[in-house]
Amino acid sequence: MRTAGVYPNHFTFSAVLPACASTSILVHGQQMHCLISKHGYEGYVFVGSALVDMYAKCHDMGLAEKVFVALPERNIVSWNSMIVGCLLNSFHVKALFLFREVLREDLFSPNQVSFSTVLSAAANIGALEFGKQVHGVVVKQGLLTLSYVKNSLMDMYFKCGLFDEGALLFNSLGIENRDVIAWNVMSMGCVYNENFEEACNYLWVMKRAGISPDEASYSTALHASAHLAALDQGTLIHNQTIKSGFSTNTCITSSLITMYAKCGSLDDACRVFEEIDNPNVVCWTALIAACQQHGNGNHVIKLFEKMLADGLKPHYITFVCVISACSHTGRVEEGHAYFNSMEKVHGIIPGYEHYACMVDLLGRSGQLDKARKFIAQMPIKPNASVWGALLGACAKYGNLEMGSEVAGRLFELEPDNPGNYILLANMYAHKGKLREADHVRRLMERMKFMMLKKVKELVTNKGYVPQTQFAVNSAEELKEESLWYHSEKIALAFGLLALPAGAPIRIKKNLRTCGDCHTVMKFASEIWTREIIVRDVNRFHHFRNGLCSCRDYW
Template identity: 65%
Template sequence: MRRTGVYPNQFTFSAILPACANTFIVVHGEQIHCLVRKHGFDTDIFVGSALVDMYAKCSDMISAERVFDEMPDRNLVSWNSMIVGFLQNKLYDRAVRVFMQVVGDKSISPDQVSFSSVLSACANMGSSYFGRQVHGLVVKHGLITLAYVKNSLMDMYCKCGFFEDAVKIFRTIGDRDVVAWNVMVTGCVQNDNFEEACNYFWAMRSEGISPDEASFSTALHASASLAQLNQGTLIHDQIIKTGFVMNTCVASSLITMYAKCGNLVDAYRVFEEIEDRNVVCWTAMIAACQQHGCADQVIELFEDMLREGIKPDYITFVCVLSACSHTGRVEEGFAYLNSMTKLHDMSPGAEHYACMVDLLGRAGRLDEAKRFVEAMPIKPDSSVWGALLGACRNHGNLEMGRDVAQKLFEIEPDNSGNYVLLSNMYTRCGRLEEANEVRRLMGVNKVRKEPGCSWIDFKNTTFVFTAHDRSHSRTDEIYEMLAKLEELVKKKGYVAETQFAINSVEEYKERSLWYHSEKLALAFGLLTLPVGAPIRIKKNLRTCGDCHTVMKFASEIFEREIIVRDINRFHRFADGLCSCRDYW
């Protein structure tokens, strides 16, 4: 049009500026902005609003504000462009301030875009106090019946931790669409109510609402968090029926679900069926292998991904460095860390540095690990110091461990794990008085250790065990199976690792080890699950070394695959060996 000599007008610019915004390349918009000024349309209210929107979408809020401030006249679209722009650029407090200006201007009445945007800002800020005030304004302006606004209100209450308030609003919606259901499913997940998230998903299906990719991804996330393989496979059935099986977002969630439910084979099968894999798909599969202790496969997948021209992201490198850490690949780990800045233009974060500290610590190079922490370009956080404390525990370096623990007590005074680690280190060195002092410090600071428990699924029922548990109807049979297991493993050469016993009385240490929750779950699995079926056990804490040894023996004696998912990773026991290679 320009080449033919036809001059653009305000309608031309209002049409072309959104196209510039959708390229996300600010130079395109700046060139059009120059033409706007040249042709004298910079005072047009519609062109000005389109310019604000374009700069905001191109993440240039300074230019957006400048255009907005220079506008001689503003309408609601102009104000909404600023609110939405600040929201999209995660400047939530600025979005709230602009909304307050709109409310204070008697000549303008906020609409559903204004309210929905500011409610999203409140949700991301966790500001329930201002969110409730906005709720009042919604009612005052008569917009409470609009689905768009109701969904934003539910999202705000969910993200601010007031789930029951979201439920009350949800129940007032007559004709619920998929977005309303998705908000509730996501809200359940955000509030760690994973079982309820699955219930909402199935209730949506029963009402005839077709799920979208967000529905499936969130429901799969909930199933993965519960480690409910049966639930996950049922959702997989729905994905196949509704044609979302080739959606990369859903496929990535499927990989994660199968991996977190202990089924790496099906996770890999889903990965192989994806035709157009993006970085999320690759990272999901790499993370799955890393969680299951398949470090060689992690490195192999990572190199395959690079050969296919896929640029790794932040999480990809965390998985790769963690794999190096768990297999003692010190040189390779440093090579990958250096490649982040040199080849991929990415700055390492705290998680990457924590992996490197863990890598050096597991290799026994504690002094080098400490020097690495002190030389880091960013301030070490709890993940970095925690990796070093774990290394001190593994290698019995009490002096360094004590200093590191003191730093962790300052950074995260409510984390019971740090106190327990230091206390156990004192106990293993025979310094019981100092160990008891650490326990007393926990009491003074009102820090409580999370009680350990393990659970196992049988016939759609989850059975939970705690240490020394005698609450189950088949308790006598379970303890008989434990006695049988103890006899069999001792014949194979098992020696109790009493350093993992909490009891300070020596003669009771070995006996107390046999009543750990994961051993009780194992005995129950051996009693109830069909011969040859894998035994899948979940634990909320890190599994202890003695239980790890017993699981290896049991897998060989009973010729069973035993999969233990603890707080850190998966351990797959088969033929007397563990997938972690005893290096976890």
């Protein structure tokens, strides 16, 4: 066009810039930016918005913001380009800040793109209160009927652990208004909240409702099957992907590899990989992770080297698997070489998982002093996973002096993790220091009762009133205190200490649960935003968000 002597205008640049964004080749976009400046179109709002979008999609938010700030005029498209760019580049807090600025603007209101994007950003950082406020604005502006916005709201609630709120939005859609994206969000919400059986079931319910599953639908169902280690279920889904023409989709094939590996069938995982014509790095990493999980460390190294020879660039997770494989096969020098190549050769900055693997690598080989020195030289502050790897090595080699020091650090970082106390207590016992071992065990018990005290304090602040009529075997002045030694409450405190954040707490007892414990469980489920399942002699009680499935009648 330019060779023919026809000069581009602002419409031309608005069309060409998205092409530059799609390629993610920054230098092409910069060349176009220079040409835009030369022709004097930099101040046009649509050209400026397209420039912001291009720089964001080329992963240079510094240049994107520079263009945005210099715009003489901004519209909702300009603001959305910045908000979407922040989401794409994981600047989630910045996205929330920009959305607030949009609300302060008097000239225009946020649209469905603004709401959907900021809800995704809130979901990714667990900003539940902010998400609830955005929900309120959505209702005020009458945008709740838009499926794009409603799906993002569902996703936000699911990722923030409020499964019932997300499911309520899904059910309010009605069968005729549920598109494949809504079904996928609901299925993934089940996965986020560890309702894996429900996630699998939604695939079949979706099909019965006349909705054709897409790659995300099958990938989510396979992910759920992997968590359940349900090989029969996974095989059925595999059959459906073949019938639906998705058998060559790399997103699904990588999920199939992971599913078969986690269901214990490494041969099937390898067979799926071998049938892929041009496996990408995700498929390679899935197979490498599968071999590492099954203890085939030597094969992991061979696969990694073959992947490099094929010209593929490894990513973050690939190196976690490879260094871990080196650790479990005693390849100390190779592990060091791979770790050093991450930033120097592949431009990947090591994270906590890589540092923990390196400490484990040195610790397993008995080089405890080198592992301790390695931690001291880390450019980032070591977290619990790094210190935990060293504590495990100290326990293996009986280094009590270093182990007690490392355990002390872990007690500060994660005082609620009973595993650290048990490891140290066992080290003392192995060395014949039974008094010290008993002291650590008592410390762990004290932590448990501190949690019980915390539960009591928090539920009381929520409005809990002791129901002393259920303390039938206690003197009048001790009735209230004795209620807190009921087995369900002690089990609850232990579950809050021992289980990962957000994981359901399952409690079993062979007597009927009392009214006071029932009340405490309801408060606790709301305070800690997690499901508590109590199985008493009569029935299961599912406590969620301050309510029980029995509706207080049992």
